[in-house]
Amino acid sequence: MYDPKQVKKNFPVLDQEVHPGKPLVYLDSAATSQKPKKVIEVMAHYYLNDNANVHRGVHVLSDRATDAWDRAKETVAQFVGAEKDELIFTRNTTEATNGIAYGWGDHNLGKGDVIVTTLMEHHANLVVWQELCKRTGANLEVVGLKDEATIDLEEFAKIVKKPDVKLVAFVHVSNSLGTVNPVKEMVSLVRKHAKEARIVLDAAQSVPHLPVDFHELDVDFLCFSGHKMLGPMGIGGLVVKKELLKSGEMQPWLFGGGMIGNVGEQQASYADDLTDLFTAGTPDVASAIGLAEACKFLDNLGMEDVMKHDFELVEYAFKQLSGIKGLEIVGPRPEKYNRLGSVAFVHDTVHAHDLAQILDSEGVAVRSGHHCTMPLHKACGWQATTRASFNVYSTKEDIDSLVKAFDKVAKIFKL
Amino acid sequence: MDIYQEALVAESQQPQNHGLLDDHDLQHHETNASCGDEVTITLKFSSDGKTIEAVGWEGHGCVVSQASMSVLSDKLIGASLEDIQNWQKADLLPFFGMDDISAGREKCFMMGLKAVQKSLG
16 A cells, blocks of 8 residues: 555655744655655765776775666666666756767758657757757757647647658656656657657656656657656666667767777777767766665555556645636646646736745745746746646645645735 | 735735836846746936936736836836946845845846846946
8 A cells, every 4th residue: 555654754855844833845846856865875875885986996896886886777777668788877858868969860860851849848858959950950840739738649640741750759748737648659650650760758757657668668769867756866867779779870979988999099989888888987876876776766666556646646636726716727637647747737816936935935845937848838828837746755735735825825915 | 034025915916117108218128038027128218318217117927026127117217327237136125125035036036127237238
C-alpha cells in the first residue's frame, strides 16, 4: 500500500516552517523535486571516502570512483529501459536536446529538411531546434493543440507526411498542461510516414511520474533531468539508440579529455568505447551516484504505484480546486492517466504572481509564470499561470492546504 | 514584510495616470520576459525638454508591477529627466512603507521604472 506520509519521512527538507506557524507545503516539484536523505548521504559518502578522478589513476580511490561511476551509469540506464552504452550523462534535459542538435543535427540536416515539434513544448525542446534551423537551413513546423489541452493528432499526421521530415521532437508529459501525450501513436505515425525521421522524446516530466522504457517507446533520443526525479541538480541524461551511436550517425559534440583514442599535434582519433566517446572531461561522479540512488528509491516504491499515486493527486486537486470561484484549471480533464504531475490554473481577477506570493505567505510553494512554455501561453491567451505540482511525497493534505490558502487570497482581494 | 497591504492592492486597482496620452513626445513598450507582464508608457515633456509634464500608461500584470507603475507615474510628473535616470528601487519603496522587496518580486516592482529609464536612455 503506497503511503505518501511514510515516503515523506525520507525528505528532511519538507519538515520545516517557512513562516512563523506556517509549515512548508511544497507543490513545486515540476520545477525541481526534493531529494531523499539517502541520495544526499551517498553523495556525501563519496566525497568523504572515495573521491578521485575516474579512468585515470591506478590507485585504490580511483578504482573505487571508476567502479561507482560505472555502476551508477548502469543503474540509471536500466531505470529508463536503456543499455548502459546508450546513456550519455548530461547536466540536464536542455543540455541533452542541445547534444542532439550539435551531435546529430549538424551532421544530418541540411537546407529544406523539416523539423517537427509542437506548441506545448518546453523552450528546451523548441529554441534548440530554432537555432539548429538557423545553422542548417532546415525549417521548423510547430503542430498546434486541440482544446488548449492535447496535441492535434490530425495536424501532426498531416505534417509528418510532408517530404523531408528528418526530426520529430515532442514532450511525453507537458510541464504546463500536465498532458500525457500518446507517444506510441505518435511514434507509429512517424515511422509509417516519415521513414527517415529520427524521434526525440522530452521525458523530463515523465521519468519521475510513470514507468518509462526507452526501447519499448521506440524513440531514437530520450532526454531527462536528474533533479526532477529525486536526484541532484547538475545531472541528467540523453539516451540514444545504440545503432545511431555505433554507425556514427550521432557524433560526440564535446571534445577533449577522456574521449580520445590517439592524439597528435594536428589531429586526433577518438575512443572506441561509447561511454568514453561521449564523456569529455571529468564527469560529475557524485551526482551520477546520487541519481542512481534516486532511481533505486523510485524502483523500491515501484513506478506503477508512483503513477497511480500521482494521478490520484491530480484528480483530487482538480476536484478541490474546481470549487474555487474565478479559478480555471488548464489542460485536459483527468481521465485514465491522461495527465500527470501538475495542475496549473488561471484566476479571472488575481494575477499568477500575486496568487503565488499570497499562497507562499501561507507556506504553500507553487510556481507562477509561463513555465518555459511561452508559445503555449501566448496561443492560449494566458499571461501567466500558477502551477501546483507533485512528486512521490505529495499528499492530499498538501492540496487541502493549497485550497485553504485561497481564503487569504479572497480576503486580500475582497473576492 | 507582507507586501499585500490594502494600500498597494487599492493602488493597483485604481491606478493613477492610467490611459495613454494622445499628445505625447515619447511612447515605450516593455515586457518582463520572466512572467509576461507588460507596460506601455507615454510621456509629454516640458517646453524646455528637461522635465516631464504629463504621463499616461497602460499595462497588464501583477499587483506589484501595477501599483509600482501607478506610484511611479505620479512621481514622474515634474521630475527632471536627469534625476529620473538616477532613481533606484530605494526611491520607490518608501511609498509602500517597505524597506526592501524579495528577489523574486524585484523585477515586477522595477518594471515601470526600468521601462521609463530605458525610454529616456
